[in-house]
Amino acid sequence: MQPDNLDPKDQENRNTVLQLTLDHQKLIxxxxxxxxxxxxxxxxxxxxxxxxxxSHRDFDIFYAKLRAGKPSAIVSxxxxxxxxxxxxxxxxxxxxxxxEKYGCQVFIPISDDESYVSGKVKTQxxxxxxxxxxxxxxxxxxxxxxxxxxxxxxxxxxxxxxxxRLSRSVTMSMVKASYGYGNDRNxxxxxxxxxxxxxxxxxxxxxxxxxxxxxxxxxxxxLRICRDVAELHGFSKPAVVHSKFMPGIDGGKMSKSKGxxxxxxxxxxxxxxxxxxxxxxxxxxxxxxxxxxxxxEIDVPFIYLKHYFLTAxxxxxxxxxxxxxxxxxxxxxxxxxxxxxxRVAKFQENYSRVNEKDLKxxxxxxxDVDLENLFDRLGTFD
Numbered sequence: 594m595q596p597d598n599l600d601p602k603d604q605e606n607r608n609t610v611l612q613l614t615l616d617h618q619k620l621i622x623x624x625x626x627x628x629x630x631x632x633x634x635x636x637x638x639x640x641x642x643x644x645x646x647x648s649h650r651d652f653d654i655f656y657a658k659l660r661a662g663k664p665s666a667i668v669s670x671x672x673x674x675x676x677x678x679x680x681x682x683x684x685x686x687x688x689x690x691x692x693e694k695y696g697c698q699v700f701i702p703i704s705d706d707e708s709y710v711s712g713k714v715k716t717q718x719x720x721x722x723x724x725x726x727x728x729x730x731x732x733x734x735x736x737x738x739x740x741x742x743x744x745x746x747x748x749x750x751x752x753x754x755x756x757x758r759l760s761r762s763v764t765m766s767m768v769k770a771s772y773g774y775g776n777d778r779n780x781x782x783x784x785x786x787x788x789x790x791x792x793x794x795x796x797x798x799x800x801x802x803x804x805x806x807x808x809x810x811x812x813x814x815x816l817r818i819c820r821d822v823a824e825l826h827g828f829s830k831p832a833v834v835h836s837k838f839m840p841g842i843d844g845g846k847m848s849k850s851k852g853x854x855x856x857x858x859x860x861x862x863x864x865x866x867x868x869x870x871x872x873x874x875x876x877x878x879x880x881x882x883x884x885x886x887x888x889x890e891i892d893v894p895f896i897y898l899k900h901y902f903l904t905a906x907x908x909x910x911x912x913x914x915x916x917x918x919x920x921x922x923x924x925x926x927x928x929x930x931x932x933x934x935x936r937v938a939k940f941q942e943n944y945s946r947v948n949e950k951d952l953k954x955x956x957x958x959x960x961d962v963d964l965e966n967l968f969d970r971l972g973t974f975d
Contacts, residue, residue: 621648628647629649632649635656636690639904640687645900647837650816650830652832652833665805666700666796666801667691667697667804668793669688669700669806669807671701671702672708672713673720673724673727674723676858677940678847679855679857679897679936682901682936683836685734687834692737699740700744701731702743702752703744704746704792706781710779710782711782717747722972725967728952729952735943744795748956748957748959752795755794756791759822759826763786763822767818771786772814790819793806793816794822794828794831802828802829803829804831806831807836808833809835811838840896841854841893842867842871843893857937861938864933865934868933871926871929872891872892873892873922873925887915889912894922894925894926894928895911898911898932901932902932911928949965953965
């Protein structure tokens with residue numbers, strides 16, 4: 594059992610860990626998503642088997658067409674205000690699974706424009722520099738170059754022509770209802786749902802109508818608008834799968850500003866230090882832990898291990914040992930740290946090997962964009 598006399602910060606984090614496991618239910622109860630467990634057939638892949646993907650919209654339709662050999666695509670975007678962290682790996686791996694097993698095209702829009710109009714980056718150049726880093730990261734993550742398209746809106750302004758076409762079906766009422774924007778917000782934010790819809794429906798311009806979009810629950814408003822817009826313009830509604838919200842390493846809500854995410858650019862020492870200080874479901878001392886056991890349900894290292902690195906059988910065994918006090922919190926943290934360090938080291942090695950030719954192959958850009966000159970000016974390969 595977990596002690597009742599937690600200090601206020603620990604109690605807050607404990608509540609956050611528990612709450613994040615329930616948040617996806619709102620999509621089912623209030624917004625019509627369906628539980629992933631209701632599917633008769635789902636992929637034999639860890640993100641589907643380890644309860645990391647928890648709900649969906651029309652995934653069964655997408656999956657049936659995919660398995661029947663219909664041209665299919667994944668759309669999975671980045672925001673240019675941040676860098677990849679361990680919380681992203683489930684989506685990365687899911688996208689790669691569909692690409693490798695079924696030959697899916699993977700479209701990766703990087704929303705440098707949204708980052709700028711929302712104030713997440715100070716200048717458009719900062720957004721572009723970060724976008725190019727993310728594009729290089731996509732290659733480093735192992736996506737197939739001939740089946741991957743990266744869209745950076747500053748470099749592929751044709752996306753706005755498609756967005757203008759779709760914008761006639763996006764009303765102010767829709768945007769206000771979905772995002773809660775008031776009249777004090779800038780007009781760029783009101784237009785961005787049209788751009789987001791253009792990103793998601795872009796595979797249709799390449800003759801691919803069967804589209805899947807893996808997202809977090811907080812991104813669902815974008816897709817609700819997009820799915821309505823798609824039908825009005827004669828496109829099939831894109832299918833959606835929702836990944837579970839994961840807590841930050843400290844047990845609070847994951848946030849770049851709080852420094853409680855493990856980024857793929859960090860060194861081993863930093864990663865191990867963060868995990869050593871992770872929020873634990875263990876007891877205050879080894880003696881108490883041996884006697885009372887720990888609570889794996891709120892133990893952040895176990896939560897990460899369970900969803901990202903272990904099979905269901907392994908998770909059940911480790912959870913049992915932890916509850917009985919046979920496995921200590923420090924041992925749990927080391928198990929996670931070893932796996933994360935290995936994963937990050939592989940990414941960083943791959944990142945160092947990405948070259949200009951690789952990046953030029955995946956980035957879609959206007960004809961007048963000189964990518965080599967841009968890489969030099971922004972220090973993409975410095």
